[in-house]
Amino acid sequence: MTNFSLLDPSHIIFTFFCIAIIIFLPKIFLDKNTRSKKALVLVIISLLLINQGMDLYREGYMDEWKLGLPLHLCDFSTASIILYFFTQRKEFFLFAFFAGFSGAGMAILTPDVPYSFPHIDYVRHMIGHSMILLGVTYAMVIDHLRPQLKDVHRVLAVMTLFMLSMYPINYLLGAPANYWYVIEKPPGLNITDYMRDAPYHMIDMFIIAVIVCYLIYTPYLIKDKLQMNKS
Numbered sequence: 001m002t003n004f005s006l007l008d009p010s011h012i013i014f015t016f017f018c019i020a021i022i023i024f025l026p027k028i029f030l031d032k033n034t035r036s037k038k039a040l041v042l043v044i045i046s047l048l049l050i051n052q053g054m055d056l057y058r059e060g061y062m063d064e065w066k067l068g069l070p071l072h073l074c075d076f077s078t079a080s081i082i083l084y085f086f087t088q089r090k091e092f093f094l095f096a097f098f099a100g101f102s103g104a105g106m107a108i109l110t111p112d113v114p115y116s117f118p119h120i121d122y123v124r125h126m127i128g129h130s131m132i133l134l135g136v137t138y139a140m141v142i143d144h145l146r147p148q149l150k151d152v153h154r155v156l157a158v159m160t161l162f163m164l165s166m167y168p169i170n171y172l173l174g175a176p177a178n179y180w181y182v183i184e185k186p187p188g189l190n191i192t193d194y195m196r197d198a199p200y201h202m203i204d205m206f207i208i209a210v211i212v213c214y215l216i217y218t219p220y221l222i223k224d225k226l227q228m229n230k231s
Contacts, residue, residue, distance in 0.1 A: 051128030
């Protein structure tokens with residue numbers, strides 16, 4: 001099995017495939033009937049749950065139970081988009097929107113897996129995180145949801161509280177627990193390689209997270225400004 005590399009052609013191709021699914025699949029279903037849309041939602045939820053179950057088994061059972069708990073940011077995003085589909089509450093969409101595009105988006109571009117395609121860990125990692133973002137784009141395209149500027153502040157506040165709660169959780173669990181990577185940097189080649197060593201990397205990560213969340217909202221800000229100028 002080939003060791004994972006960001007420049008591996010299989011990873012580049014698979015990443016573009018995932019991005020295409022995330023962007024274009026909801027548009028294909030936009031004019032479909034309700035039954036077809038519900039079927040797509042069921043597939044998204046099923047793949048999310050399968051990925052969570054495999055993660056729990058492969059890391060929590062085969063490796064170390066402290067590593068398999070659903071406490072990472074992307075686990076929160078998974079729960080949030082599933083709860084949105086069941087409740088239709090916009091709050092869950094908003095958390096999945098910002099946490100998903102910042103967390104799951106980075107996980108797709110720079111996955112922390114040891115092997116490349118077609119290893120099962122790579123495939124489930126890419127599909128699982130892609131389903132988070134597919135759920136978000138489904139809500140955006142089919143349910144016509146979008147964030148407002150005030151939502152950026154609110155979601156960042158919630159994410160900050162969750163992040164701070166990870167310190168006592170990791171402390172109580174003990175090594176090798178490292179949820180939200182507050183104890184050590186995430187493995188593999190990623191943006192944290194350019195940050196300070198732990199524990200100061202979390203200051204840099206927090207600053208980057210704030211910047212990314214506002215950048216994610218920027219297209220909406222520009223769109224609203226252009227519409228205001230036209231009117």
